[in-house]
Amino acid sequence: xxxxxxxxxxxxxxxxxxxxxxxxxxxxxxxxxxxxxxxxxxxxxxxxxxxxxxxxxxxxxxxxxxxxxxxxxxxxxxxxxxxxxxxxxxxxxxxxxxxxxxxxxxxxxxxxx
Amino acid sequence: xxxxxxxxxxxxxxxxxxxxxxxxxxxxxxxxxxxxxxxxxxxxxxxxxxxxxxxxxxxxxxxxxxxxxxxxxxxxxxxxxxxxxxxxxxxxxxxxxxxxxxxxxxxxxxxxx
Numbered sequence: 001x002x003x004x005x006x007x008x009x010x011x012x013x014x015x016x017x018x019x020x021x022x023x024x025x026x027x028x029x030x031x032x033x034x035x036x037x038x039x040x041x042x043x044x045x046x047x048x049x050x051x052x053x054x055x056x057x058x059x060x061x062x063x064x065x066x067x068x069x070x071x072x073x074x075x076x077x078x079x080x081x082x083x084x085x086x087x088x089x090x091x092x093x094x095x096x097x098x099x100x101x102x103x104x105x106x107x108x109x110x111x112x113x
Numbered sequence: 114x115x116x117x118x119x120x121x122x123x124x125x126x127x128x129x130x131x132x133x134x135x136x137x138x139x140x141x142x143x144x145x146x147x148x149x150x151x152x153x154x155x156x157x158x159x160x161x162x163x164x165x166x167x168x169x170x171x172x173x174x175x176x177x178x179x180x181x182x183x184x185x186x187x188x189x190x191x192x193x194x195x196x197x198x199x200x201x202x203x204x205x206x207x208x209x210x211x212x213x214x215x216x217x218x219x220x221x222x223x224x225x226x
Contacts, residue, residue: 033214035216040219041218041219042119042217043157043202044216045213045214045215045216048213058114093214101159102147102214104149104156106155107156
């Protein structure tokens, strides 16, 4: 079974620039998560989708971060404008349903300089 | 919302000895407790999980215990091996409510030769 795909793997941008990350979950998985993992810390939930609807985005800095999951499949996470403290690995995860294991993608390592 | 505390942040054990990592959670509605292992530069991967209708679960050298009354759960690794060296994250989720999975800050486990 194909895993969660994310791209790009690495991205370096200057502060105040914008960036977008893409995630393709495992086929058939209804739940999709975006997590931010700062070096040395645990994943922090940014947003959770159930199909194409947002379940929880309480931790998403909405003044600069946005995410969408059109058609309930792929998802994009955007940061505009980026700040130095946004440097982290952005992990996408998906699960079949509300009772299932979350499978993680390889992540996108973002460096803001 | 849910808050997960994890201890210790770093743990060193002699190869062959046992390792124990402990977590507490705050939301009594949480009923799903997965443990993830993250090797350096790689994605978190599920190693074992437990649901609130059981108190203990074992899979070869790995076991997890859950005390719902005290709201804590623990990971036990016996006969540790060098490949057990990694960062371990506990997590908690009220799967039958809003489903989000909240992670602890992680424990870096070092297996000493």
